[in-house]
Amino acid sequence: MIHTVANLQRGEKGIIEELSFDEIPLALMEMGCIPGKEVTLIQFSPLKDPLYIDVNGSHFAIRRETAERIILVKRLCDEL
Amino acid sequence: MSSKKLNVALVGNPNTGKTSLFNQLTGLTQKVGNYPGITVDKKQGTCNLLDGSSAIITDLPGTYSINPTSLDESIVLETLLNNEGKEYPDLVIVVAEVENLKRNLLLFTQVKDLKIPTILVINMVDQMERKGISLDVAKLESILKTKIVLTSARKKDGIENVKEAISKYTECDVNPLFSISEKIDEAYFKEVKSSLRGFSLYKSWLLITQKNHVSFISEASKHIIDKFKVDREKLKKYQHKETIYRYQYINEVLKKTYSIDRTNGTDLRSTLDKVLTHKIFGYVIFTSILLLMFQSVFDWASVPMDYIDVFFSDLSAWSKENLPEGVFYDLFSEGIIPGIGGIVIFIPQIAILFLFVAVLEETGYMSRVVFLMDKIMRRFGMSGKSVIPLISGTACAIPAIMATRNIGGWKDRLITILVTPFTTCSARLPVYAIIIALIIPEGRVLGVFSLQGLVLMALYALGFASAIISAYILNKVLKVDSKNFFIVEMPNYKLPSLKNIFFDVIEKTKAFVLGAGKIILAISIVLWFLASNGTDDFQNAEKIIAEKSVGKNLNQDDLESEIASYKLENSYIGVMGKIIEPAISPLGYDWKIGIALISSFAAREVFVGTLSTIYSVGSDDEGTIKQRMAAEVNPDTGEKRFNFPAGMSLLVFYAFAMQCMGTLAIVKRETKSWKWPVFQLVGMGLLAYVSALITFTILK
Numbered sequence: 115m116i117h118t119v120a121n122l123q124r125g126e127k128g129i130i131e132e133l134s135f136d137e138i139p140l141a142l143m144e145m146g147c148i149p150g151k152e153v154t155l156i157q158f159s160p161l162k163d164p165l166y167i168d169v170n171g172s173h174f175a176i177r178r179e180t181a182e183r184i185i186l187v188k189r190l191c192d193e194l
Numbered sequence: 195m196s197s198k199k200l201n202v203a204l205v206g207n208p209n210t211g212k213t214s215l216f217n218q219l220t221g222l223t224q225k226v227g228n229y230p231g232i233t234v235d236k237k238q239g240t241c242n243l244l245d246g247s248s249a250i251i252t253d254l255p256g257t258y259s260i261n262p263t264s265l266d267e268s269i270v271l272e273t274l275l276n277n278e279g280k281e282y283p284d285l286v287i288v289v290a291e292v293e294n295l296k297r298n299l300l301l302f303t304q305v306k307d308l309k310i311p312t313i314l315v316i317n318m319v320d321q322m323e324r325k326g327i328s329l330d331v332a333k334l335e336s337i338l339k340t341k342i343v344l345t346s347a348r349k350k351d352g353i354e355n356v357k358e359a360i361s362k363y364t365e366c367d368v369n370p371l372f373s374i375s376e377k378i379d380e381a382y383f384k385e386v387k388s389s390l391r392g393f394s395l396y397k398s399w400l401l402i403t404q405k406n407h408v409s410f411i412s413e414a415s416k417h418i419i420d421k422f423k424v425d426r427e428k429l430k431k432y433q434h435k436e437t438i439y440r441y442q443y444i445n446e447v448l449k450k451t452y453s454i455d456r457t458n459g460t461d462l463r464s465t466l467d468k469v470l471t472h473k474i475f476g477y478v479i480f481t482s483i484l485l486l487m488f489q490s491v492f493d494w495a496s497v498p499m500d501y502i503d504v505f506f507s508d509l510s511a512w513s514k515e516n517l518p519e520g521v522f523y524d525l526f527s528e529g530i531i532p533g534i535g536g537i538v539i540f541i542p543q544i545a546i547l548f549l550f551v552a553v554l555e556e557t558g559y560m561s562r563v564v565f566l567m568d569k570i571m572r573r574f575g576m577s578g579k580s581v582i583p584l585i586s587g588t589a590c591a592i593p594a595i596m597a598t599r600n601i602g603g604w605k606d607r608l609i610t611i612l613v614t615p616f617t618t619c620s621a622r623l624p625v626y627a628i629i630i631a632l633i634i635p636e637g638r639v640l641g642v643f644s645l646q647g648l649v650l651m652a653l654y655a656l657g658f659a660s661a662i663i664s665a666y667i668l669n670k671v672l673k674v675d676s677k678n679f680f681i682v683e684m685p686n687y688k689l690p691s692l693k694n695i696f697f698d699v700i701e702k703t704k705a706f707v708l709g710a711g712k713i714i715l716a717i718s719i720v721l722w723f724l725a726s727n728g729t730d731d732f733q734n735a736e737k738i739i740a741e742k743s744v745g746k747n748l749n750q751d752d753l754e755s756e757i758a759s760y761k762l763e764n765s766y767i768g769v770m771g772k773i774i775e776p777a778i779s780p781l782g783y784d785w786k787i788g789i790a791l792i793s794s795f796a797a798r799e800v801f802v803g804t805l806s807t808i809y810s811v812g813s814d815d816e817g818t819i820k821q822r823m824a825a826e827v828n829p830d831t832g833e834k835r836f837n838f839p840a841g842m843s844l845l846v847f848y849a850f851a852m853q854c855m856g857t858l859a860i861v862k863r864e865t866k867s868w869k870w871p872v873f874q875l876v877g878m879g880l881l882a883y884v885s886a887l888i889t890f891t892i893l894k
Contacts, residue, residue, distance in 0.1 A: 143437045144259040160473035161569040172297045173684040
């Protein structure tokens with residue numbers, strides 16, 4: 115399974131590996147979503163969408179469909 | 195100094211305190227205008243510098259990047275690129291927030307590369323100690339080749355230093371920080387440079403990468419730029435690379451100059467977030483805030499509204515007694531004064547609504563509402579960001595529709611624009627209020643809730659429900675291709691600044707009153723004219739009535755009122771009302787209400803004023819408009835004209851009909867076509883007619 119921001123637990127961190135969009139929204143990168151940066155999932159909206167994240171000190175909310183395309187470096191336990 | 199005043203532009207991310215700084219620098223001198231051709235607010239003010247000279251400060255719309263994602267943001271790019279333009283700044287102040295310095299510096303590096311004198315203001319430094327932040331300002335200044343000023347704009351700290359830095363703007367280093375060509379694709383950028391000789395390389399790059407052409411460049415340049423635009427994929431790729439390089443650069447700079455000790459911070463944000471976005475408390479709190487808001491609009495506003503009402507009727511009476519007789523006498527006392535009164539009376543309600551919206555935005559709560567509501571709103575084809583326009587729509591649809599600009603996807607935005615006029619705006623209130631007072635008894639339900647209040651609540655609910663349901667239908671029906679991208683900053687919670695809120699409320703209320711006021715004033719003059727002039731029968735009313743009443747032995751008063759009503763029937767507006775009477779009598783209305791309906795298509799609130807004009811032209815009766823309406827009798831049935839079925843039918847009609855020229859005009863501007871306002875006018879009109887017909891037929 116691909117590890118993305120969408121399957122982080124609340125409070126969990128991850129490192130961005132790549133943005134897999136047909137066309138990456140420039141605004142997303144300009145907000146700080148750049149490969150190599152750490153993401154923390156702060157909160158889900160009550161209906162599990164959107165997601166409230168902290169990337170590189172910048173706090174913002176994105177929809178699940180966007181979060182699913184922000185691919186993270188695999189967790190250690192996934193590889194074992 | 196030369197006679198030309200220094201032009202200073204404020205640029206910065208949203209939520210950095212840019213507006214606080216603007217308010218501190220300019221105070222009461224600020225004015226709001228428009229950029230030519232578009233309706234983005236242009237906020238300007240004068241700042242007195244320490245050396246006695248002064249500077250014009252322009253507060254540009256907040257943006258995260260020089261690459262715009264909305265119309266408002268594109269103003270920043272247009273202003274900063276057009277070096278021939280009147281608005282071109284001599285100096286740019288980039289306002290950054292100390293806690294989010296990394297992201298804020300992205301915009302700074304972009305602006306700095308335009309080679310305009312630039313200073314960096316780092317705001318909210320009073321938070322540094324509490325958040326465990328330390329900053330080496332001198333080192334940062336030398337690396338970024340810029341003057342840095344630290345401020346806490348709300349506490350007025352550092353404002354004098356900003357002023358001093360402004361006066362020394364000629365000392366600014368205008369060398370760029372970052373050269374895009376070397377790292378990305380040297381050959382490509384060489385070609386760009388040699389093709390577009392009139393511009394600096396970074397400026398050419400910005401011109402090439404924008405979706406739309408900026409307004410000021412020549413056709414010849416557009417032609418060259420278009421050639422580079424062909425390979426969009428390459429442009430995108432290079433823009434991404436540029437962003438990555440800029441962030442790399444910023445990270446390195448901050449590593450040397452900035453540190454934050456995260457263990458130090460007392461985390462108010464996460465505590466509040468847990469409560470305010472909680473799956474139960476979140477919605478409970480949001481609903482309570484909305485209820486509080488509507489409650490205040492009625493409670494707090496009713497006292498000043500009563501005073502305004504009394505003041506204008508006194509003024510009208512006074513002018514009748516004291517102005518010299520003549521055409522202007524009637525125009526003033528029966529046209530203009532009631533007309534202006536009709537708009538001024540809304541000020542308390544509008545101001546309170548704007549006050550609430552301003553507080554919710556200032557504190558950072560509005561972003562949490564967007565976060566809570568997005569999924570729900572999406573089921574209806576809108577976005578979480580549509581909540582703000584729908585709430586502001588309860589004040590007035592015009593600013594609400596302008597507030598849809600930050601909704602990303604075109605389809606979401608279009609649907610929001612189309613359904614916003616269903617929300618119960620304050621112009622519907624006087625219509626609702628007077629009809630409810632006429633047809634609903636004053637009793638209480640369960641001893642607590644006023645019956646009239648409950649009906650009003652139901653009408654608000656009807657407004658929201660019809661907005662949501664029509665959005666759902668439009669979402670299924672409309673075939674609009676739109677890419678949607680949703681990203682909402684969740685700013686830190688802040689106590690609202692009284693000064694910011696004060697200016698915000700004043701500015702928005704003023705814009706509303708002037709905008710709507712012009713229309714209403716014009717309509718009341720036209721109405722007055724149409725009601726005081728008419729056909730031959732109108733001119734000869736005295737003679738005709740005198741002949742008719744021979745032998746009837748009428749006293750002077752009765753004779754005069756016979757003449758007045760005969761005149762009204764044969765005035766131009768009376769004739770118009772008679773023409774549409776067959777169409778509206780199935781809804782329970784007569785030609786007098788027909789006149790009010792026609793004039794309401796300019797603006798709903800004209801309804802009450804029109805009826806009061808119709809019933810008062812030529813009459814000296816001092817009774818209130820409500821008493822006059824209650825006294826109206828339907829000659830066919832002998833029943834009261836404003837009885838329960840007709841009143842309910844009117845309420846339903848006003849809930850649905852698109853009766854506001856101002857809104858139609860703004861929809862045309864925002865959608866850039868007549869198609870959508872005409873669609874609204876016809877669609878909502880039909881809905882109103884059919885629903886009113888059904889209501890009246892059932893209740894009759």
